[in-house]
Amino acid sequence: MTTATIDRVERLLRTGADGPAAPGLDAHLAVHGPLTIPRKDDRNWSHAIWAEVAAAGLTGRGGGGFPAAAKWDAVTKSARRPLVVVNAMEGEPASAKDRTLLAWSPHLVLDGAEVAAALCGAREIIVCVADDRDPGARAVERAIAERGSARRGSAGRGIAISVARPPARYVTGEESALVSWLDQRDARPALRIDKSTPLRVGRRPVLLHNTETLAQVALIARHGAAWFRQMGTPEAPGTTLVTVSGAVRAPGVIEVALGTPVDELIARVGTTGPIGGLLLGGYGGAWLDPARMAVPFAPGPLAAAGATLGVGIVVVLPTSSCGIAETARIARYMAGESAGQCGPCVFGLPAVAEDLELLASGRAKADVLARIEDRCGSIEGRGACRHPDGVVRMIRSALAVFGADARDHASGRPCAAHGAPTILQFPSAPSAPLAAMAPSAVRSAW
Ligand code: SF4
Incomplete structure (x- = not known):
């Protein structure tokens, strides 16, 4: 699922005259045009860009949906120069948008990172x-390397x-x-009461954005x-990248205007048969009843339908698959992917995954549905991060859509x-245990 399927909307995935992809700097500039970033700190330029991004209403495309300009506010208040971090991790197995964007237009992502760095006075970007x-x-x-040898972009600005x-x-x-x-x-999430306070590497505040957010910038x-x-x-301006997979003719990444009805979005890639359900947002997202497929693909309408953009x-x-069995597989995968530091993840997720597996196979006791709901209630809201909450939402939506x-099954x-x-897509190799995940060498000066 790495092939980009080009939709009628072409902003991030815009094509050039010489072919579909524009990874080289010259092709990138031919497709998107020049971008002027001042060589030194320039308050007028920074204010003008901040105002444009704020007026655009750009929200983070990494799942949080936080206004991009508000993130910049938080780091520019600090007395220290921030560090800009581009989040291209894409840990969600059903997502291919980050890797597609990096293959398709890496310079667009770097342009956005440089705009963010210049605006907040950063001197370092880590992708x-x-x-x-x-x-x-x-x-x-x-x-x-190409930007460096051309003395364009960051190389010319230090x-x-x-x-x-x-x-x-x-x-x-x-x-976090x-x-x-x-x-x-260790790469473990931290409990953050106040998310408006920037995260820090050393004493430097961090401005962190997803690849797509920066390409939009x-x-x-x-x-x-x-x-x-x-x-x-x-309410939800702009376009967004969507990874479509499952029972479709052309799985891949498409770009759509936010607010596009989900059924129209799916029609663009074509289905292979009748639809039994739709998983929206990812493995920590929610199932949607096919009867509600006309819902606009935008945060507000999706939330009202019990789903999420993620x-x-x-x-x-497809109707030839079992929604309960697929839900059990996701729950088992997500139970194995926690950072292993909070009770709801360590004990709750494996237990509810086992209940779902028994339910899927028809071997569960008669009270299994009540037990699953009990477990969901005791997991929800009790982790340091939103990982277990996402799993609970996904499970509850499954029990509603495939009620x-x-x-x-329970009978x-x-x-x-x-x-x-x-x-569904799952990584072929199991994740490394967290104890083996200490950072090795991150090239930097802090
Ligand atoms: S809630 Fe789960 S994934 Fe999040 S920090 Fe705790 S153990 Fe890790």
């Missing part, structure tokens, strides 16, 4: 690509850009876990807020599809 994603890391390294390779794992991409790793500690810096708002809805994922479940199936009558092969 974090998981240690099992060599093609993405190589694409960024080539782009950095901003150092490097690539770090944190361990691949679902929770490593969580921003990633910053912890960069700060020479690069476009807004070129074309402005009004252009950005020409697509999307007033990192832009749509998995189409009739769940009751049949010892599992559906015929419960033994069918999974349509």
Whole structure:
């Protein structure tokens, strides 16, 4: 699932005259045009860019949905120069947008990182690509070298850009876990009461953005807020990348305007048969009933439908698959991906995964549905990060969308599809235990 399927909307995945991808600097500039960033700190320029991004209403595309300009506010208040971190970890198995963007247009991501660095006075950018994603890391390294030899971009402004390779794992991409790793500690999420306070590496505040967010910043810096708002809805402006997989003819990454109805989005990639359910947002997202497929793909309408945009994922479940069995597989995977430091993850997730496995196979006791709900209630809201909450949301949505199936399974009558092969994506190798995840060498000066 690494092939980009190009949709009618082409901003981030815009094509050039010479072919579909534009990874080289000259091709990138031919496609997107020049971008002027001042060589020295320039308050007028910084204020103008901040105002454009704020007016654009750009929100983080890494799952949090936090306004990008508000993040900049937090770090620029600090007396120390911030560090800009590009989060290209993409720990979500059903997502391919980060790797697609890095392969397709690495310079767009670097442009956005440089805009963010220049705006907040940073002198260093670290692009974090998981240690099992060599093609993405190589694409960024080539782009950095190309900018250096052309004396364009960061090389001309004294901003150092490097690539770090944190361990691949679902929770490593969580921003506090990633910053912890960069700060020479284990890649474990931290309990953060006040998320408006910036994370720190050493004493430097960290400005951390997802790859897509920064690519959007690069476009807004070129074309402005009004252009950005020409697509999307007033509440959810712009476009977004969506990874579509499962029972579709052309799985891959497409770019759509926010607010595009989910059924229209799916029609663009084509389905292979009747749809039994849709997993939106990722493995910590939520199942959606196919009867609600006309819902706009935007945070507000999805939340009202009990779903979530997450990192832009749509998995189409065919009617020939079992939603309960697939939910059990996700729950088992997510139980194994926790950072292993909070009770709800260490004890709660494996227990609920086992209940779901028994339910899927039709071997559970009659009270299994009540027990699953009990467990979900005792897990929810009790972890240091949102990992277990996402799993609980996904499980509860499954029991609602596949409710009739769940009751049949609980009665010892599992559906015929419960033994069918999974349509979901899981990493082929199990994640390394966290004890082996101490950082090795992150090239930096702190
Ligand atoms: S809630 Fe789970 S994933 Fe999050 S920090 Fe605690 S153990 Fe780790």
